[in-house]
Amino acid sequence: MHFVIHRETFVQGVQHVNKAVSTRTTIPILTGIKIDASEEGVTLTGSDSDISIESFIPKADEEKDYIDIKETGSIVLQARFFADIVKKLPGEEIELLVQDQFAATLRSGSVVFNLNGLDPEEYPRLPNLEENQTFSLPQNLLKDMIRQTVFAVSTQETRPVLTGVNLENEQDQLSCTATDSHRLAMRKAGIESEGEPLNISNVVIPGKSMSELRQILEDTDERVDIVVTESQVLFKFRHLLFFSRLLDGKYPVTSNMIPDYSKTTMEVPTKDLLHSLERALLLSKEAKNNVINFKTLEGRDIEISSVSAEVGKVTERITCHSVEGEELRISFNGKNIMDALKVIDSEVVHIMFTGAMSPFVIRPSDHDQMLHLFSPVRTY
Amino acid sequence: MHFVIHRETFVQGVQHVNKAVSTRTTIPILTGIKIDASEEGVTLTGSDSDISIESFIPKADEEKDYIDIKETGSIVLQARFFADIVKKLPGEEIELLVQDQFAATLRSGSVVFNLNGLDPEEYPRLPNLEENQTFSLPQNLLKDMIRQTVFAVSTQETRPVLTGVNLENEQDQLSCTATDSHRLAMRKAGIESEGEPLNISNVVIPGKSMSELRQILEDTDERVDIVVTESQVLFKFRHLLFFSRLLDGKYPVTSNMIPDYSKTTMEVPTKDLLHSLERALLLSKEAKNNVINFKTLEGRDIEISSVSAEVGKVTERITCHSVEGEELRISFNGKNIMDALKVIDSEVVHIMFTGAMSPFVIRPSDHDQMLHLFSPVRTY
Numbered sequence: 200m201h202f203v204i205h206r207e208t209f210v211q212g213v214q215h216v217n218k219a220v221s222t223r224t225t226i227p228i229l230t231g232i233k234i235d236a237s238e239e240g241v242t243l244t245g246s247d248s249d250i251s252i253e254s255f256i257p258k259a260d261e262e263k264d265y266i267d268i269k270e271t272g273s274i275v276l277q278a279r280f281f282a283d284i285v286k287k288l289p290g291e292e293i294e295l296l297v298q299d300q301f302a303a304t305l306r307s308g309s310v311v312f313n314l315n316g317l318d319p320e321e322y323p324r325l326p327n328l329e330e331n332q333t334f335s336l337p338q339n340l341l342k343d344m345i346r347q348t349v350f351a352v353s354t355q356e357t358r359p360v361l362t363g364v365n366l367e368n369e370q371d372q373l374s375c376t377a378t379d380s381h382r383l384a385m386r387k388a389g390i391e392s393e394g395e396p397l398n399i400s401n402v403v404i405p406g407k408s409m410s411e412l413r414q415i416l417e418d419t420d421e422r423v424d425i426v427v428t429e430s431q432v433l434f435k436f437r438h439l440l441f442f443s444r445l446l447d448g449k450y451p452v453t454s455n456m457i458p459d460y461s462k463t464t465m466e467v468p469t470k471d472l473l474h475s476l477e478r479a480l481l482l483s484k485e486a487k488n489n490v491i492n493f494k495t496l497e498g499r500d501i502e503i504s505s506v507s508a509e510v511g512k513v514t515e516r517i518t519c520h521s522v523e524g525e526e527l528r529i530s531f532n533g534k535n536i537m538d539a540l541k542v543i544d545s546e547v548v549h550i551m552f553t554g555a556m557s558p559f560v561i562r563p564s565d566h567d568q569m570l571h572l573f574s575p576v577r578t579y
Numbered sequence: 580m581h582f583v584i585h586r587e588t589f590v591q592g593v594q595h596v597n598k599a600v601s602t603r604t605t606i607p608i609l610t611g612i613k614i615d616a617s618e619e620g621v622t623l624t625g626s627d628s629d630i631s632i633e634s635f636i637p638k639a640d641e642e643k644d645y646i647d648i649k650e651t652g653s654i655v656l657q658a659r660f661f662a663d664i665v666k667k668l669p670g671e672e673i674e675l676l677v678q679d680q681f682a683a684t685l686r687s688g689s690v691v692f693n694l695n696g697l698d699p700e701e702y703p704r705l706p707n708l709e710e711n712q713t714f715s716l717p718q719n720l721l722k723d724m725i726r727q728t729v730f731a732v733s734t735q736e737t738r739p740v741l742t743g744v745n746l747e748n749e750q751d752q753l754s755c756t757a758t759d760s761h762r763l764a765m766r767k768a769g770i771e772s773e774g775e776p777l778n779i780s781n782v783v784i785p786g787k788s789m790s791e792l793r794q795i796l797e798d799t800d801e802r803v804d805i806v807v808t809e810s811q812v813l814f815k816f817r818h819l820l821f822f823s824r825l826l827d828g829k830y831p832v833t834s835n836m837i838p839d840y841s842k843t844t845m846e847v848p849t850k851d852l853l854h855s856l857e858r859a860l861l862l863s864k865e866a867k868n869n870v871i872n873f874k875t876l877e878g879r880d881i882e883i884s885s886v887s888a889e890v891g892k893v894t895e896r897i898t899c900h901s902v903e904g905e906e907l908r909i910s911f912n913g914k915n916i917m918d919a920l921k922v923i924d925s926e927v928v929h930i931m932f933t934g935a936m937s938p939f940v941i942r943p944s945d946h947d948q949m950l951h952l953f954s955p956v957r958t959y
Contacts, residue, residue: 280861280890287858303891310858314891478667478690481660510660511683511694 200236200272200297204256205265206307209241209293210285212254215439216245218411219252220278228321231275232282234295235319236268244325245278250408251325252415253440273319274303284312325442332399332427334392336373337420338436344375345413347386347542347569352406353379360448363403366427373399376453377406382535383453383572384542391422402427403450408443415441457572458558461551463495463527466520466564469548472503473540475515476533479505482513483533490576491533495526505533520547529555530578536561539571580616580652580677584636585645586687589621589673590665592634595819596625598791599632600658608701611655612662614675615699616648624705625658630788631705632795633820653699654683664692705822712779712807714772716753717800718816724755725793727766727922727949732786733759740828743783746807753779756833757786762915763833763952764922771802782807783830788823795821837952838938841931843875843907846900846944849928852883853920855895856913859885862893863913870956871913875906885913900927909935910958916941919951 216232224230224247233244240257258266274297285293290308297303301316345364353361358380365376373390376383390397412434416423426433434441479491483505492504499519506512529552540548545563552559561571596612604610604627613624620637638646654677665673668687676684681696725744733741738760745756753770756763770777792814796803806813814821859871863885872884879899886892909932920928925943932939941951 277890283861284858287854287861289854309896310855310893311895312862312891312893315889474667474669475690478664481663481667482692509695510657511692513690513692515691516689 200234200274200295201268201270202236202241203267203269203292203294204241205263206285206288206291206293208256208265212241212243212256213282213285215254215415216243216252217278217282218414219245219247219250221247222279224248228275228317228323230278231317231322232278233273233275233319233322235273236266236271238268238271240268241266244322246323246325248323249405249444250411251440251442253325253442255438257438272297274301275317275319275322276303276314277317280314284314325440326431328426328428328431328433330426331395332397333394333424334368334373334390334397334399335422335424336388336390338416338423339418339420340388341423341434342413342416342418344386344388345409345416348375348377348384349406349409349413350538350542351377351379351382351384351571355379358448360403360446360450363405363446363450364409365450365453366399366402366404368397368399371397376450378451378453378572381532381574382539383456383570384539385453385570385572387568399427401450402432403446403448404432404443405446412441412443415439456558457570458551458553458560460553461524461560462554463522463524463552465495465501465522465550466547467501467517467550468520469540469543469546471517472548473537475503475517476537476540478515479503479513480533480537482507482510488576489532489534490530490578491536492528492530492578494528495522498522524552527552527555529559530576531559531573532576535573539573543569543571580614580654580675581648581650582616582621583647583649583672583674584621585643586665586668586671586673588636588645592621592623592636593662593665595634595795596623596632597658597662598794599625599627599630601627602659604628608655608697608703610658611697611702612658613653613655613699613702615653616646616651618648618651620648621646624702626703626705628703629785629824630791631820631822633705633822635818637818652677654681655697655699655702656683656694657697661694664694705820706811708806708808708811708813710806711775712777713774713804714748714753714770714777714779715802715804716768716770718796718803719798719800720768721803721814722793722796722798724766724768725789725796728755728757728764729786729789729793730918730922731757731759731762731764731951735759738828740783740826740830743785743826743830744789745830745833746779746782746784748777748779750777756830758831758833758952761912761954762919763836763950764919765833765950765952767948779807781830782812783826783828784812784823785826792821792823795819836938837950838931838933838940840933841904841940842934843902843904843932845875845881845902845930846927847881847897847930848900849920849923849926851897852928853917855883855897856917856920858895859883859893860913860917862887862890868956869912869914870910870958871916872908872910872958874908875902878902904932907932907935909939910956911939911953912956915953919953923949923951 235242243254288307294306303314303316305312374387376385424435504514543563545565547564549562549564615622623634670687674686683694683696685692754767756765804815884894923943925945927944929942929944
């Protein structure tokens with residue numbers, strides 16, 4: 200293998216696939232990045248066996264020539280060193296040459312690295328997915344959907360299926376749901392599909408995969424193609440392929456958990472509520488349970504308070520846009536509410552309570568594509 | 580005690596004194612910040628018994644009124660919570676009221692915090708230093724002197740005196756020196772003193788104190804007054820008093836370690852050398868000894884290289900402005916050299932070697948107020 204490649208383009212590709220590489224893998228070959236030079240261009244691959252990322256750099260596009268391929272071939276190089284090295288090379292171009300015994304030489308400017316490589320034949324092949332369930336949505340929308348749900352996945356392995364985000368469709372509406380059984384975050388969006396009617400359900404993608412994917416997605420409305428199979432999901436965008444395994448097990452039915460009536464409803468300025476909870480949590484964090492007390496006052500006012508026996512207490516009053524229905528006193532995990540308020544981009548939230556002992560719902564006030572559900576905390 | 584204070588001014592004062600507060604102290608009262616309201620203004624104090632910081636906020640200055648003092652008095656409040664709380668209060672002003680039993684009430688906007696305080700009588704008094712050895716220098720210059728030396732202090736407690744920065748004067752030249760016995764950093768500056776001729780020597784300030792002080796110093800040429808006594812040093816600037824204890828023990832005489840001749844000298848572009856070492860360290864870090872090989876080539880070229888049996892090797896060539904004297908091959912700790920190059924603000928460095936087994940000196944090429952000394956590493 201022998202080629203000369205535009206440094207910045209190569210660095211970007213290496214950084215993308217490096218996101219999939221784990222230093223803690225038990226499979227030695229997976230600590231490397233696979234580099235494959237064909238007549239068409241260079242393909243980079245990184246994998247930790249849960250996530251695999253493939254990045255293709257074409258020889259040239261309309262804008263410019265990226266690679267001068269002198270000899271095709273492949274090599275696997277230690278990701279940990281290789282990613283740092285290419286980032287710090289001084290020249291505009293990098294020459295990569297592989298000789299016998301997987302000995303690679305990397306040249307750029309007046310710098311020469313001689314690196315010990317690994318046998319590319321040992322590197323596992325990526326799956327070839329049958330594309331029977333395929334749909335697409337814009338990169339920036341998918342990025343938002345991940346941001347607005349993934350924080351609510353469970354971090355405990357007692358119910359593994361809850362550590363993932365569940366995808367489901369109802370015609371051309373896709374919903375992403377995450378829950379740790381104390382709170383639930385759900386986000387819907389319109390999708391485009393081709394051919395057969397879609398039937399996505401119980402497609403549970405590990406939260407970690409979603410977080411890595413979010414980091415690679417860009418703020419553009421270029422579309423991502425998503426291919427779903429029994430055990431894998433594939434996201435295709437630009438010159439990238441992002442594979443993730445799916446979680447086994449039956450995701451709980453969440454639609455019937457969401458109350459369809461309410462006893463107390465209110466419209467609250469999002470930032471006021473968020474900052475008030477931040478202050479109240481300064482004390483309740485100490486008690487380590489994040490419990491915040493909430494009650495309605497006369498008129499349109501509500502009161503947020505929390506107590507720490509050791510440090511003291513805090514009380515704060517917020518004036519809402521509207522408060523309707525029964526009086527209410529309720530306690531909840533303030534940290535969970537804050538997590539949700541941070542991903543709601545609307546200026547006002549609509550809160551629906553169904554009593555002091557029952558779950559309650561927070562939504563943005565200006566659209567119904569997002570919903571957050573919380574269990575209260577019993578304090579007596 | 581009862582006063583209403585401008586929030587931003589109070590927050591800044593609290594943040595400054597909070598730098599001295601340690602959560603790991605064994606003296607409970609020192610986990611707090613002392614707040615003292617007199618007719619003249621509010622004094623804040625934080626201390627971990629090594630460092631003490633006092634910040635005075637006057638009732639008013641030419642620009643504006645900061646405090647409305649309704650009743651004098653004092654209280655100690657838990658620093659950990661108090662510093663976060665004042666930062667997050669919503670109003671432009673904060674009202675602080677202390678009732679019986681050290682119960683403090685903090686009001687701002689629609690927020691009320693009730694905090695349990697501690698007895699201010701238990702708080703240790705700060706020393707009243709006799710001002711017999713006093714000099715001054717600009718804040719930004721002192722900040723630079725700390726940045727350019729403190730990284731070289733020893734982190735090992737085997738010779739405690741080496742964990743500090745040593746101050747010495749020769750007439751109106753002050754020198755700061757730090758060494759961990761493998762490398763030494765020295766910076767000189769002109770100072771102004773009043774009254775008696777100065778006689779500063781063996782004034783060893785803990786590296787940690789210097790680092791904290793550096794964070795509070797601002798990039799202005801307003802002067803800092805420095806008072807030195809047998810066991811304490813005091814830095815006075817703006818409305819701040821920064822006390823640090825001094826380290827016991829005799830600081831080694833370093834002036835005779837610096838070679839006054841050379842066998843090979845060169846002028847090297849600082850950034851080229853720095854980036855080259857960064858790349859070479861990518862491999863030698865793996866071997867965990869940071870050893871870099873250095874040799875002179877024909878003409879004005881030098882070669883930097885490093886080897887890791889597992890990963891591979893790197894070789895790089897740098898063209899210098901000049902190379903004079905004997906040929907040379909030497910090995911050194913590349914990380915130590917990088918630390919020094921990062922604080923040299925000059926574009927070119929002057930390097931003086933005295934042989935492969937002897938210490939060598941790096942200086943900025945455009946002034947002689949700074950010097951870095953290094954021991955080579957034996958590789959055979």
